[in-house]
Every structure is written in C-alpha cells, then in structure tokens.
Amino acid sequence: MARSTETRTRSGAQHGAGAARREPPRTRPIEGTDRRPLPAGKVILVAVLAIAIGALLNANGLRKTAQIQSAGWQRDLALALTQPLADLSHALYLDRPRQWLKEALGRGADDRIVRSITLPAPGGATGPGGGPSRVPRPQAKPVFSPAKPLRVWIAGDSLVVVPGQSLLQLVARNRVMKPAGEIDGRVATGLTRPDVFDWFDHVRAQMRTLRPTAVVVSFGANDGHNYMTGLPAGVSIGTLGSPSWTREYARRVGGFMDLVIQRGGYLFWIGAPIARSPTQSRSFATIDRIVRREADKRTRAYFIDTASLLSPGGSFEEYLPNAQGELIRVRAADGVHFAPAGGDRVAAKVLESFRQAFDLTSWQRRATPRPAAEQPARSIG
Amino acid sequence: MLFPTSTFTIFFLIVLPLSWLLMSRLKRWRIFMLAASYVFYAWWDWHFIFLLGASTIVNQVLGVAIHREDRQRRRKALLLLAVAFNLGLLGYFKYYDFFVTSAQNALTRLGLEVSPSIASITLPVGISFFTFQALSYVIDIYRRTFEPVSFGKFAVYLSFFPHLVAGPIVRASEFLPQLETRRDPRRVDAGRAFMLILSGLFLKVVVANYLATHIVDDVFGSPEVHSSLEVLVSIYAYAVQIFADFCGYTNMAIGLALLLGFVFPQNFNAPYTATSLQDFWRRWHMTLSRWLRDYLYIPLGGNRKGPSRTYVNLMLVMLLGGLWHGAAWTFVVWGGIHGAGLAVERLVSQWRYRHGRADPPDTRGRRIVKRLVVFHVVCLAWVFFRADSFGKAWDMLGRLVADWSAPSPLVTAGVLVAVAFGIGVQYVPGRVLGSLISGFSRLSPVAQAAVLGVALMVTNAMGPQGVAPFIYYQF
Numbered sequence: 001m002a003r004s005t006e007t008r009t010r011s012g013a014q015h016g017a018g019a020a021r022r023e024p025p026r027t028r029p030i031e032g033t034d035r036r037p038l039p040a041g042k043v044i045l046v047a048v049l050a051i052a053i054g055a056l057l058n059a060n061g062l063r064k065t066a067q068i069q070s071a072g073w074q075r076d077l078a079l080a081l082t083q084p085l086a087d088l089s090h091a092l093y094l095d096r097p098r099q100w101l102k103e104a105l106g107r108g109a110d111d112r113i114v115r116s117i118t119l120p121a122p123g124g125a126t127g128p129g130g131g132p133s134r135v136p137r138p139q140a141k142p143v144f145s146p147a148k149p150l151r152v153w154i155a156g157d158s159l160v161v162v163p164g165q166s167l168l169q170l171v172a173r174n175r176v177m178k179p180a181g182e183i184d185g186r187v188a189t190g191l192t193r194p195d196v197f198d199w200f201d202h203v204r205a206q207m208r209t210l211r212p213t214a215v216v217v218s219f220g221a222n223d224g225h226n227y228m229t230g231l232p233a234g235v236s237i238g239t240l241g242s243p244s245w246t247r248e249y250a251r252r253v254g255g256f257m258d259l260v261i262q263r264g265g266y267l268f269w270i271g272a273p274i275a276r277s278p279t280q281s282r283s284f285a286t287i288d289r290i291v292r293r294e295a296d297k298r299t300r301a302y303f304i305d306t307a308s309l310l311s312p313g314g315s316f317e318e319y320l321p322n323a324q325g326e327l328i329r330v331r332a333a334d335g336v337h338f339a340p341a342g343g344d345r346v347a348a349k350v351l352e353s354f355r356q357a358f359d360l361t362s363w364q365r366r367a368t369p370r371p372a373a374e375q376p377a378r379s380i381g
Numbered sequence: 382m383l384f385p386t387s388t389f390t391i392f393f394l395i396v397l398p399l400s401w402l403l404m405s406r407l408k409r410w411r412i413f414m415l416a417a418s419y420v421f422y423a424w425w426d427w428h429f430i431f432l433l434g435a436s437t438i439v440n441q442v443l444g445v446a447i448h449r450e451d452r453q454r455r456r457k458a459l460l461l462l463a464v465a466f467n468l469g470l471l472g473y474f475k476y477y478d479f480f481v482t483s484a485q486n487a488l489t490r491l492g493l494e495v496s497p498s499i500a501s502i503t504l505p506v507g508i509s510f511f512t513f514q515a516l517s518y519v520i521d522i523y524r525r526t527f528e529p530v531s532f533g534k535f536a537v538y539l540s541f542f543p544h545l546v547a548g549p550i551v552r553a554s555e556f557l558p559q560l561e562t563r564r565d566p567r568r569v570d571a572g573r574a575f576m577l578i579l580s581g582l583f584l585k586v587v588v589a590n591y592l593a594t595h596i597v598d599d600v601f602g603s604p605e606v607h608s609s610l611e612v613l614v615s616i617y618a619y620a621v622q623i624f625a626d627f628c629g630y631t632n633m634a635i636g637l638a639l640l641l642g643f644v645f646p647q648n649f650n651a652p653y654t655a656t657s658l659q660d661f662w663r664r665w666h667m668t669l670s671r672w673l674r675d676y677l678y679i680p681l682g683g684n685r686k687g688p689s690r691t692y693v694n695l696m697l698v699m700l701l702g703g704l705w706h707g708a709a710w711t712f713v714v715w716g717g718i719h720g721a722g723l724a725v726e727r728l729v730s731q732w733r734y735r736h737g738r739a740d741p742p743d744t745r746g747r748r749i750v751k752r753l754v755v756f757h758v759v760c761l762a763w764v765f766f767r768a769d770s771f772g773k774a775w776d777m778l779g780r781l782v783a784d785w786s787a788p789s790p791l792v793t794a795g796v797l798v799a800v801a802f803g804i805g806v807q808y809v810p811g812r813v814l815g816s817l818i819s820g821f822s823r824l825s826p827v828a829q830a831a832v833l834g835v836a837l838m839v840t841n842a843m844g845p846q847g848v849a850p851f852i853y854y855q856f
Contacts, residue, residue, distance in 0.1 A: 039569065
C-alpha cells in the first residue's frame with residue numbers, strides 16, 4: 001500500500017518536473033506568491049553567514065553566556081571560542097551597536113563579568129574566628145504600626161518566588177507591613193557564581209534604595225556544586241562540603257547577612273527544602289547546615305527550615321494533607337520548587353519569625369478602639 | 382533543547398546541511414532525521430525516548446492491524462484499543478495525580494478516609510502533542526481516509542523535531558505525503574522561513590519574556606499588593622505574553638521545517654482581531670481547534686443531533702480542550718468560559734434565524750465593539766488559565782474594582798508599548814507582511830544574511846539573559 005502511494009507520488013513528481021523544465025525553477029516564484037526561492041546550498045550559506053554576523057555583533061553577550069555556564073568542558077570550550085570572538089568584534093568596532101542599544105535600554109552593565117566580590121571585613125559583624133555577633137542584641141523588639149510599617153524586601157534565586165508571592169499576599173492583608181518593591185527573584189543565581197549575578201553588590205544597592213527592615217531571601221539551590229567564582233587571590237576550594245568549600249561558602253553567607261544587618265536590616269533566610277533527587281537533597285542539606293550556623297551567630301538573622309516543614313517524614317513529599325485532611329500539592333512537578341500551597345506554608349513560617357523579631361501588634365492596643373467595620377478585615381499582624 | 386539557544390543553533394547548523402545532503406536517498410534521510418529528532422528529545426530527559434518509541438511502535442502496529450482488518454467490529458475494537466492506549470498514556474503521565482487527589486479529596490469531604498498512592502510522575506515534554514498526532518494517524522486509517530505508511534516514515538512523522546514538543550499539531554495526512562518524495566533542493570521557501578524564525582524569536586525572547594518579567598509574574602503571583610490598574614494591564618499583558626510565546630514558538634517551528642523543505646499548517650492568524658469566539662477559535666491554535674473539531678466534536682455528533690446535543694457537544698469539547706492544557710480545574714474553567722461563550726453565540730444566531738431576523742449590518746463601529754467584547758471575554762478566560770488557583774483568579778478579578786487610586790509602578794511605558802505592539806501587530810494587513818517577506822526573499826543571500834545578523838543582535842540585546850521555557854512546553 002505504501003509502495004503504491006510512493007509510486008503514484010513519484011510519477012506525479014516526474015510530471016511536475018516536466019512542467020518545471022519549462023521555467024527555470026530557481027527564479028520561478030513560490031507558487032501563489034512573489035517570493036523568490038533559494039537553493040538549499042544558499043540557504044545554508046545565509047544561515048551560517050547570518051549567525052556569524054550575529055555572533056560578531058553579539059560577541060560580548062556570547063562571552064557572558066559562556067562565562068556563566070556550569071563548570072565543565074562545555075564552558076571551557078565556549079570560553080575558548082568566545083574570547084577571541086569578543087576581541088575581534090572589539091577590534092572591528094562591531095561590539096559598539098550592542099553596547100549602545102543596551103545603554104539606551106538602561107542595561108549597559110548586562111555584559112560586564114564580575115571577577116571578584118566585596119564582603120564586609122571579617123569580624124565586622126561576626127566575632128573573630130566566627131565568634132558571636134558584634135551587632136548589639138536589640139533590647140526590645142522594634143515596633144511597627146500602620147503609621148510606621150515594616151518594609152519587607154524579598155529576593156533570591158527561583159526558590160524564593162512562590163513563597164515570596166504568598167508572603168506578599170499576607171503583607172497586603174496586614175496594615176503594619178509594606179512591600180519594598182517587587183519580588184527580586186533571579187533564576188539560576190546564587191552566592192557561588194557572582195559572574196552569573198553579583199548578589200553582594202546588588203544587596204548593597206537595594207538596601208540603600210529600598211531601605212527594607214525585613215529582608216527575606218533564599219539562596220543555595222544553585223550553589224550545590226564544586227565550583228565558585230570570585231575567590232580571593234590565592235584561595236582555592238575543594239569539593240562541595242569539603243572544609244575549604246564550607247569555609248568559603250560560610251564566608252559568603254555570613255558576608256551577605258552582614259551586608260543586610262549592617263544597614264539596619266533583619267535577615268530571614270528560607271532554607272532549601274528536601275528535593276526529589278537524593279543527590280540534590282544532600283547538597284541542599286549541606287548548604288542549609290552552613291546557613292543555619294551563620295544565622296545562629298547573628299541576632300538579626302533567622303533561618304526558616306523548609307525541609308522539616310514540607311517533609312515531615314524526612315523524605316520528599318509532593319502532596320501533604322491540609323487542615324481538612326484533603327491532599328494538597330505543596331511542591332512543583334520538578335521536585336525542587338514550591339507549589340503555591342507549599343509557598344503559603346513557608347510564608348506563614350516567615351511571618352512567625354517576623355513576630356519573633358518585631359512588635360507588630362502593640363499599636364493595636366495603643367490605638368483608640370474603632371467600630372468593627374473599620375478594623376482591617378483579615379489582619380493577622 | 383530550546384529553540385532560542387546556542388545549543389539548538391549548533392544542532393540545527395549540523396542537521397540542516399546533512400538533511401539536504403541525504404535528501405536524495407530518502408531511506409537514509411529518514412534514519413538520519415529519526416536519530417536527530419531522538420537526540421533533540423533526549424536532551425531533556427533521555428528516559429522518555431523509550432516512551433516516544435513505545436508510542437510509535439504500538440500506534441503503528443495497531444494502525445496496520447486496523448487497515449488489514451475487514452470485519453467492522455474488530456476494526457472498531459482495534460481502534461478503541463489504540464484510543465485507550467494513547468489516552469491511557471496521557472492519563473497516566475499527565476492526569477494520574479490530578480484524578481487521584483481529586484477523588485481522594487471528594488471522598489474526604491464525604492467523610493471517607495482513604496490513603497491513595499500518589500505517583501509523583503514527571504510529565505514528559507510534548508506528550509500531549511505527539512499523542513494527538515498518533516491518534517489522528519490511527520483514526521484516519523480507521524476512517525479509510527489514509528493508508529498506513531512504513532514504520533520508518535511513521536516514526537519520523539511522530540518525532541520530527543520541529544513540531545515534537547509544542548506543535549503545531551501536524552496531521553498524518555498533511556505530513557506523511559511530504560515524506561513520499563524528496564524535497565526540491567532548488568526551491569526552498571527561505572524568505573518566509575527566515576522571517577518566521579526571526580518574528581518568532583522576537584515575539585518570544587523580547588515581547589513574551591519582557592511582559593512576563595516586568596508585570597505578569599509579579600501581579601498574578603500576588604494580586605493583592607497591586608493596584609487595579611496594574612491588575613488590568615497585567616491581564617492584557619498576559620493575553621499578549623501567551624500569544625507572543627506560543628505564536629513565537631510555532632512560527633519558529635514552521636520556519637525551521639520550511640528550511641528543511643517541509644510545510645506545516647498555520648497555527649495562528651491574528652487571534653485578537655476575532656469578532657466572535659467562533660472566529661477566535663479559527664485563529665488561535667488552529668491546529669488544535671481543527672483536531673478537536675474533526676476527532677471529537679464531529680464524532681460526538683457535532684450539530685447533527687439537535688440543538689440541545691449541539692450545546693452539550695460544544696461544552697464538552699471546550700471542557701476537554703481546557704483539560705488537555707493541564708491537570709487543573711482552572712484549565713477546565715477556562716474551557717468552560719469559552720464553551721459557554723460559543724454556546725451563547727450559537728443561541729443568539731439560532732434565535733435570529735428562527736425569528737427571521739437578519740444579521741445586523743457589518744459596520745466598522747460594530748466590528749470594533751465585537752472585537753472589544755471578544756477580546757475581553759478571552760482575557761477573562763486567560764485569568765483562570767494563568768492563575769495557579771481559583772483563589773488567585775478571584776483575587777485578580779476582585780482587585781479590578783478594588784483600588785484605582787493606588788500608585789501603579791509596574792505600568793511603565795515599556796509594558797504599554799509591548800502590549801500595544803503585541804496587539805497592534807495582529808492588525809497589520811497580511812499583504813503588508815507578504816510584501817515585506819517577498820522583498821526580503823529578493824535580496825541577495827549576503828544581504829539577507831546581513832539583515833538577519835543585525836536582527837539577531839537586536840533581539841538578543843533587547844531580550845533578558847537566559848530564556849524562559851515556552852508556556853506550551855508544560856502542556
């Protein structure tokens with residue numbers, strides 16, 4: 001049956017070929033249009049040439065893309081190819097149009113590659129040798145009210161987005177809290193790769209601009225590997241979890257916390273949950289241990305343990321029962337991220353930590369009692 | 382492997398010349414294309430190539446068996462087996478957890494304690510698309526509108542990488558005849574192909590990603606902290622984002638196939654210019670609409686079994702169409718809104734017909750009003766499609782009337798320009814786009830390459846770093 005169809009079509013094609021001989025096929029427009037066809041060889045030529053021109057014009061972007069890849073031979077190869085391309089593009093002035101366009105869009109620093117990080121001096125906020133915090137323990141909880149609301153900034157890797165959205169919903173329902181900007185969630189970033197995104201520089205700038213008091217972050221989900229950039233001169237690290245790796249990662253976690261704390265903020269660090277993949281869970285657990293230890297050293301840093309919150313049995317759970325006993329999806333299908341209901345639980349836990357750190361309710365006692373209709377409808381502060 | 386990435390560019394630059402070099406020997410070409418498509422699919426998760434392989438084998442075996450069988454009852458039984466296999470595959474990988482938790486929760490509400498086993502199944506990319514394509518193959522064979530082809534040809538049809546993961550849903554009868562003869566290497570419709578790829582890249586990388594990251598994700602994620610204006614603009618922005626994302630993907634898919642010498646059906650035709658919901662579904666995801674019409678609506682009886690049954694069929698098709706998009710009740714509501722809208726349109730038209738009322742004249746003003754009404758009904762449905770729960774969807778709709786005086790920092794000039802561009806581009810007359818493509822195709826190859834190279838630079842520079850997955854990958 002198939003053969004007969006093929007034969008029929010072949011004879012049709014031969015028929016068509018006979019008709020085509022009357023007009024040169026390369027110049028005859030595509031049927032029913034004015035479009036001129038190209039022979040396959042020229043199509044390949046156009047494709048290769050277009051990509052070559054595009055690559056030269058985008059050389060700085062390609063070099064940045066190569067730089068931020070995961071460590072490995074692909075990255076080494078990509079860097080070996082894109083560095084000379086970027087040099088050539090620069091020599092021919094072909095990198096300028098991209099730079100002008102980026103600057104016009106207000107993103108002139110997009111292609112910049114960060115090679116070092118600046119952290120507060122060791123012992124600035126932490127005692128020598130990782131001792132107790134020098135940040136004075138607050139005598140009383142800072143008091144917030146609708147007239148002086150708690151400013152909340154949420155930032156971090158992709159894991160912060162869903163609980164951040166849930167937290168913002170809670171913030172919106174509470175007159176005593178106010179979001180400081182949108183959720184600053186940046187996919188595939190962390191503290192090990194400032195060349196991908198320099199969170200240390202970013203948090204400095206945002207603390208100045210947004211002036212938040214509560215800073216809710218999540219980092220670590222993209223840090224579970226043996227490679228770090230921005231290492232101090234002469235420092236090298238071992239594999240994930242090795243003493244040298246742990247020392248350097250702890251320095252970065254502590255440094256990040258101090259950047260927030262020294263600017264008057266309180267840090268609420270959402271830990272990485274147990275993932276579906278046991279390997280990933282192990283690296284998350286290593287990172288969580290470091291973060292918890294650094295948070296314990298600082299009076300203004302709080303660690304939110306999502307592993308025990310969303311995996312009460314100690315293993316990955318995609319669904320958990322709610323108060324009514326109904327099964328609710330708490331984790332995303334990828335086995336790493338939070339589903340909205342999981343985000344709600346994490347956000348509730350963050351709010352608990354807010355209550356430990358701040359006085360969010362005494363303003364209600366001080367305020368003149370008002371008729372019930374004027375009370376905030378769903379206040380949980 | 383996402384289309385707008387360096388990895389795919391390298392992959393395609395290897396596949397394109399080899400495909401044309403092997404085109405003169407179709408059998409070798411098929412083996413090569415099958416291998417290339419399986420590499421493309423394995424890039425996400427190599428385990429699932431066995432699923433694709435199993436789907437290919439079972440559907441081919443059943444297709445040939447249906448064709449060879451003369452007894453109608455046995456043919457029907459074989460068809461039912463094929464349908465059960467395909468829907469079973471889809472049901473297990475896509476809906477198992479959804480149905481189990483829905484049933485468990487319903488029983489819990491009735492006071493019955495059950496402990497179902499949740500499988501936590503990873504959804505294979507593109508399963509909804511290749512399953513529907515396989516179904517079209519066996520159903521067409523059953524209807525005797527199509528004869529089975531060789532295993533190799535069917536395997537290439539099902540796995541052909543340009544349409545494998547997110548469509549368009551190319552029917553066997555549209556694609557397989559193209560595998561019968563070698564594509565003419567002297568006449569590649571390259572002008573159209575390159576323009577489709579470029580427009581697709583721009584729509585996805587610049588428009589869709591910009592709107593997602595600058596307003597849609599923030600507002601849909603936490604509507605209660607945003608003003609009414611932000612909520613309204615974010616709904617419009619999502620309408621544009623999903624169009625730019627999905628139309629961008631299919632434009633690239635159609636363009637890539639065209640460079641390899643294959644013609645795919647059109648999937649979008651300016652959907653936000655529709656003057657009725659019926660018109661919208663002739664313009665939006667056209668290959669899915671046709672599939673649902675020919676393989677679901679018509680077999681259910683279509684409009685041949687009386688008015689009541691027609692409405693039931695319409696609603697059923699749209700509800701199932703909604704569920705096809707994802708295992709969540711919000712998608713069912715999305716389908717329900719469209720189904721109800723289509724039913725109302727039909728009801729009005731039937732009422733006019735019965736009472737001898739002529740259709741009102743098609744004036745420009747009336748067309749504008751119709752377009753506005755249809756666009757807003759579609760936007761209302763998009764709220765449920767995008768929201769991750771009913772609670773969020775109602776929050777979004779509630780916020781529309783809550784706070785018009787609050788500041789709206791997310792409603793920026795960039796967002797408004799992107800929304801206006803995404804809608805405005807659909808009103809550009811076809812002949813203008815046609816002459817643009819014709820003009821481009823008449824340039825010399827070097828000039829074409831220069832235009833494309835500069836356009837690549839602009840798209841890359843304007844887009845954010847990294848590429849978010851396409852929305853329709855999850856379906």
